[in-house]
Structures are given as C-alpha cells and as structure tokens.
Amino acid sequence: xxxxxxxLSFCYISFISAQDSTKTKVETPKIITKLMYGNTINxxxxxxxxxxxxxxxxxxxxxxxxxxxxxxxxVNILKEGTVLERxxxxxxxxxxxxxxxxxxxxxxxxxxxxxxxxxxxxYRNKIKKEDYYINLEIRN
Numbered sequence: 001x002x003x004x005x006x007x008l009s010f011c012y013i014s015f016i017s018a019q020d021s022t023k024t025k026v027e028t029p030k031i032i033t034k035l036m037y038g039n040t041i042n043x044x045x046x047x048x049x050x051x052x053x054x055x056x057x058x059x060x061x062x063x064x065x066x067x068x069x070x071x072x073x074x075v076n077i078l079k080e081g082t083v084l085e086r087x088x089x090x091x092x093x094x095x096x097x098x099x100x101x102x103x104x105x106x107x108x109x110x111x112x113x114x115x116x117x118x119x120x121x122x123y124r125n126k127i128k129k130e131d132y133y134i135n136l137e138i139r140n
Contacts, residue, residue, distance in 0.1 A: 047076075052129065053071055060122050077105055110140050116134070117134055
C-alpha cells in the first residue's frame, strides 16, 4: 500500500510541474523578405527602398583572397514619397549588417535589419546592379 501511495504521489507531482508555463520562452515573430534593387517595401506606413550598392569588394567564389571583403548598400526610408533618412549599411563576411544604429530602422512597433546582400560574386561574372538584393529581417 505504501508503494502504491508513493507512486500515485510521484505521478501527481510530475503532472503538476509539467504544466508550469512560466518558464516558456516565446520567440518574437520575424519576417524575412528579399528587397530587390530599385524596389520598395511598405512596412506600417514607411517605405524602404533599396537604391544601390556603393561598393562590393567581397571575395568571389573560385578565388583565394587575403580579405573576405564587404559590400556597402544604401536604403532610403520614405514616408509619403519624402525621404526621411538614407541609410548606408555595411555587410561584411564576419557579421550581419552594420550601420550607425545597428539596424536599418527601429521603432516601438517594429525593427528592420539587414541579413545580407546577394547574389554572391563569382569569378569572371560581373553582377548587374539590377540583380542585387538585400535580405531584410522584420521583427515586431
């Protein structure tokens, strides 16, 4: 009888602690989108336009380089057609996008960050400016 009572008590305690939801971590929803050169994406009343790359010194596939390189992209932030801010973002091989604020845009409602620029250069193939794109991460 003692063994049965002990077993029932153990099962009861296990079920109670299994229902504890205070330790559950909820991940903030995020959206990843591809913003092509010259295109605009609207996020909560603001337009983000990829206006170009200032430089692309990334080491091409098929070549051995001393330095991995970086690409510098420019994004305009517009509201109702008026440029509010022009962001210069540096994408290096060792980190995500870097700008003066760390993000392309940040507000109480959402954050926009750059994850990378594509396509990646290949030896003997020049990338046309209209083929460039930025992968954006949008978090609420």
